[in-house]
Amino acid sequence: MRDVAVLGVGMHRFGAYYGEKPNAAMALAAGQAAFQDAGLTFKDMQAAYVGHIFASVMSGVRVMKEFGLTGLPIQRIENASATGSAAFREACLAVAGGHYDIAMVLGFDKMTSMIQSGTAGTAPENMEDAILPAAFFAMWATRRMHERGTKPEHLAKIAAKNFNNGAKNPMSQRQPSELVTPEKVLQSRMVAWPLTTMMSCPIGDGAACAIVGRADLAKKLHPDRPVVRVVASTLQSERYERGHVFQGPVVGPARMSIDSSRAVYEEAGLGPADLDLVQVHDAFVIEELEYYELLGLCKTGEAEQCIDRGDFELGGRCAVSTDGGLIARGHPGGPTGLAQIWETTLQLRGEAGARQVRRRKTGEIARTGLCHMMGGGSVCVIHILQRD
Amino acid sequence: MTEPTRTRVPIKPGFFTVPDDPARPPRLLGTKCLSCGEHFYPARAVCAKCMSAQTANVEMDARGTLYSYTFVHFPLFGSMNVEHADGYGVGQIDLPEGPRVQAPLAGKQDQFRVGQTVQGELNVLREDGTQDIVIVRFRPVEVRA
Numbered sequence: 001m002r003d004v005a006v007l008g009v010g011m012h013r014f015g016a017y018y019g020e021k022p023n024a025a026m027a028l029a030a031g032q033a034a035f036q037d038a039g040l041t042f043k044d045m046q047a048a049y050v051g052h053i054f055a056s057v058m059s060g061v062r063v064m065k066e067f068g069l070t071g072l073p074i075q076r077i078e079n080a081s082a083t084g085s086a087a088f089r090e091a092c093l094a095v096a097g098g099h100y101d102i103a104m105v106l107g108f109d110k111m112t113s114m115i116q117s118g119t120a121g122t123a124p125e126n127m128e129d130a131i132l133p134a135a136f137f138a139m140w141a142t143r144r145m146h147e148r149g150t151k152p153e154h155l156a157k158i159a160a161k162n163f164n165n166g167a168k169n170p171m172s173q174r175q176p177s178e179l180v181t182p183e184k185v186l187q188s189r190m191v192a193w194p195l196t197t198m199m200s201c202p203i204g205d206g207a208a209c210a211i212v213g214r215a216d217l218a219k220k221l222h223p224d225r226p227v228v229r230v231v232a233s234t235l236q237s238e239r240y241e242r243g244h245v246f247q248g249p250v251v252g253p254a255r256m257s258i259d260s261s262r263a264v265y266e267e268a269g270l271g272p273a274d275l276d277l278v279q280v281h282d283a284f285v286i287e288e289l290e291y292y293e294l295l296g297l298c299k300t301g302e303a304e305q306c307i308d309r310g311d312f313e314l315g316g317r318c319a320v321s322t323d324g325g326l327i328a329r330g331h332p333g334g335p336t337g338l339a340q341i342w343e344t345t346l347q348l349r350g351e352a353g354a355r356q357v358r359r360r361k362t363g364e365i366a367r368t369g370l371c372h373m374m375g376g377g378s379v380c381v382i383h384i385l386q387r388d
Numbered sequence: 389m390t391e392p393t394r395t396r397v398p399i400k401p402g403f404f405t406v407p408d409d410p411a412r413p414p415r416l417l418g419t420k421c422l423s424c425g426e427h428f429y430p431a432r433a434v435c436a437k438c439m440s441a442q443t444a445n446v447e448m449d450a451r452g453t454l455y456s457y458t459f460v461h462f463p464l465f466g467s468m469n470v471e472h473a474d475g476y477g478v479g480q481i482d483l484p485e486g487p488r489v490q491a492p493l494a495g496k497q498d499q500f501r502v503g504q505t506v507q508g509e510l511n512v513l514r515e516d517g518t519q520d521i522v523i524v525r526f527r528p529v530e531v532r533a
Contacts, residue, residue, distance in 0.1 A: 132460055134460070139458050139480055142456045142458055143455065191462070192458045193459045193460075194458075
């Protein structure tokens with residue numbers, strides 16, 4: 001397998017744009033930003049992998065025509081929230097397998113138009129369709145509170161952290177103008193007890209693009225920039241165990257994140273202690289709390305005391321959701337996983353501005369980052385990125 | 389009590405029974421694996437544990453232990469029942485046979501607690517001409533509504 005590197009990244013800021021920003025316009029802006037970042041043009045792209053969840057027929061090919069018509073192979077990939085991450089993985093595999101030297105991954109979605117057209121829950125033909133996603137994750141929180149004595153304050157601290165990280169990210173959907181406190185989070189409107197609006201990701205639109213290619217090209221294109229390699233990639237689906245919920249595929253079994261993280265640690269020859277920063281699928285804050293343990297960032301049952309210590313804040317032991325996460329940066333769908341790649345790439349290059357993560361022991365810029373996404377609770381996609 | 393003249397129709401066939409006698413609770417339609425004995429809800433053709441295709445349809449009592457719950461502060465989607473307008477409970481219920489069922493709950497938030505026994509009942513989601521479209525909700529058995 002050849003070494004694969006992230007050659008360039010670009011984003012269109014996530015936000016609730018409703019009718020004013022079509023998918024094609026956001027996707028074009030994100031793609032052009034990635035070309036510029038990579039020092040490449042669309043003519044250099046040998047393949048395109050498009051992530052779009054709320055898609056009509058051929059939406060990948062149609063939106064790609066905005067860039068030009070060069071005959072390149074185009075595939076649309078969908079895996080719910082993990083759509084962008086799954087598309088990124090396919091591009092990495094294709095480059096690693098020697099099929100292409102350079103491939104682009106483009107993710108876009110408009111969740112605001114989905115809500116407006118009423119397709120969010122479709123018709124409630126199944127009982128589970130009548131239940132909000134927030135409810136499934138709220139039940140995760142209730143169980144955690146029952147077993148571990150977790151308090152809503154712990155959840156509020158995670159939300160406040162992510163909002164305040166988002167304030168430092170120009171591409172973040174939520175950019176609070178003043179410091180967000182856990183008290184403010186607890187006072188926000190209840191969605192599904194114990195989760196409030198500020199403990200839940202917002203509805204939004206956006207686009208993001210990553211260009212991957214042979215690692216030696218990264219050095220040639222930007223000799224002065226650290227090469228950001230994709231050192232591990234996995235995509236796993238569920239394994240059956242007693243207590244599996246077959247209805248409403250939203251909350252995945254905990255086992256899936258444990259198994260997936262072990263697979264990438266083994267592939268990369270790394271462990272959780274080697275990570276400087278981590279992005280997770282924090283659509284609801286209880287998820288981030290559980291993933292601390294499932295990804296091995298702390299021991300089982302210790303998440304709450306780590307939160308109280310600030311272990312996962314910027315400047316903490318291992319910064320999590322450094323760009324604001326799904327909670328603040330936003331979660332349009334297709335581009336979300338690519339926003340994690342965007343953030344991690346900038347961090348490892350030392351270009352993350354006010355939210356730049358540094359290595360705890362040496363003070364040098366962050367070297368290793370992990371990106372974790374869940375799709376419909378039924379797939380887990382994890383990548384580890386590392387600079388030279 | 390007058391006899392119900394309206395027909396009760398499940399929101400989707402194949403998930404639960406609608407007994408003719410309104411006093412009787414619904415039962416859940418699932419699957420038992422004839423090879424390894426594992427039970428599933430909803431019904432499925434192939435055993436998810438041992439992958440055997442030797443399976444049989446089974447009815448299970450809509451009664452179990454509340455594994456977790458929440459209370460959603462939005463109207464129940466698709467419901468025309470005013471009772472659902474202020475929000476609704478949702479729970480995960482462990483059946484004695486093994487399956488974990490996810491369903492709306494009947495009752496107020498302060499009536500629910502992890503580990504309690506809950507019983508399924510039919511509840512009208514909306515009216516459709518002469519028919520009542522019904523779903524299963526689980527209610528804490530200790531609580532008298």
